[in-house]
Every structure is written in C-alpha cells, then in structure tokens.
Amino acid sequence: MGFTATIIGRPNVGKSTLFNRIIGKRVSIVDDKPGVTRDRIYGQVEWRDKKFTLVDTGGIEPGNEDIIFSKVLHQVELALESTDVIVFLVDGKEGLTPIDEDVAQILRKSKKPVILVVNKVDNFETQSETAFEYYKLGFGDPILISAAHGVNIGDLLDRIVGYI
Numbered sequence: 551m552g553f554t555a556t557i558i559g560r561p562n563v564g565k566s567t568l569f570n571r572i573i574g575k576r577v578s579i580v581d582d583k584p585g586v587t588r589d590r591i592y593g594q595v596e597w598r599d600k601k602f603t604l605v606d607t608g609g610i611e612p613g614n615e616d617i618i619f620s621k622v623l624h625q626v627e628l629a630l631e632s633t634d635v636i637v638f639l640v641d642g643k644e645g646l647t648p649i650d651e652d653v654a655q656i657l658r659k660s661k662k663p664v665i666l667v668v669n670k671v672d673n674f675e676t677q678s679e680t681a682f683e684y685y686k687l688g689f690g691d692p693i694l695i696s697a698a699h700g701v702n703i704g705d706l707l708d709r710i711v712g713y714i
C-alpha cells in the first residue's frame with residue numbers, strides 16, 4: 551500500500567471532512583452526528599510528485615465518554631500498527647477535551663510521527679490565539695486548518711510528504 555497517513559481524533563472533529571477535502575471527492579460521509587464513518591476508508595493522494603494512502607477512521611457510535619474513548623483508542627491502536635504518520639485532529643472551536651489529552655498521552659509514547667492539526671479555524675483573526683493551548687500536547691507546532699473551507703490544507707500535505 552506504500553506510505554500511509556491516518557487521520558485520528560474523537561468523533562465530530564472533522565476527520566471525514568478533511569479526508570474528502572484532500573481526496574477531492576465525497577468518499578466519506580460527513581455528519582453532525584458522530585460515528586457515521588464506517589470503520590476505515592482509504593484514498594490515494596498525490597502531492598508534489600509524492601504518493602501516499604490517506605486513511606479516515608470512524609465507526610464510533612454515540613455513547614458515554616468512556617465508551618467513546620475506548621473506541622477512539624481502538625482506532626489509534628489499529629493506526630499505530632499500520633500507518634507511517636498519524637494526523638491527530640482536534641476541534642479548534644470546542645477546544646481540548648479530556649479524550650484529546652488521553653489520546654495525546656498514548657500517541658506521545660508511540661514512535662510514529664504525529665502531526666497535530668487543529669480544525670475548524672474558520673476565522674484566523676478571532677481564532678489565532680487558539681493555537682497556544684495545543685503546544686502543551688507536546689507535538690510541536692500545530693497546523694491550524696479549516697477543512698470545511700479548505701484553508702491551510704497545502705501546509706498539512708507538505709508536512710505529511712515531508713516524512714516520505
């Protein structure tokens with residue numbers, strides 16, 4: 551399958567929106583209700599003469615925080631076995647949640663490269679300071695994007711292919 555990047559994050563942060571934005575087609579189902587992405591969806595990406603496989607993850611039905619966390623964790627474990635880079639997506643509108651912090655702790659222990667991506671930064675003027683709270687996760691400079699509006703997606707793709 552070649553070089554693989556997997557999008558990880560709790561339900562509703564915009565994983566499927568980002569996946570579709572990069573793939574350029576509506577392959578993944580985007581919905582306000584968490585859990586609509588069927589397990590794992592694969593797409594082929596070509597960027598700056600490099601090719602990789604992008605994976606969207608999901609399959610997490612609504613439930614209490616413990617259930618959601620254990621299911622996100624399952625996706626993280628699957629990804630860590632099979633991917634070259636983790637794209638860790640968080641929601642810049644909602645801010646960090648305990649699930650994000652727990653996922654971050656597990657990802658920090660892995661040896662796989664992690665790109666921290668803050669989504670839903672639709673307005674850089676009012677949301678520019680949102681970047682600061684994400685440094686404490688320990689993954690260096692976060693990339694601020696808006697998957698819905700297609701902002702800074704090129705920066706993310708540059709970071710991904712930088713690992714190839």
Ligand code: GDP
Nearest residue numbers: 561562563564565566567580581670696697698
């Ligand atoms: P997933 O559960 O992580 O796959 O999230 P989805 O891609 O299904 O998106 C969840 C919700 O967030 C949907 O209502 C999207 O339209 C919305 N969303 C995704 N990206 C953005 C964004 O950049 N800005 C805003 N404001 N909403 C977004």
Ligand code: MG
Nearest residue numbers: 565566587608
């Ligand atoms: Mg999804």
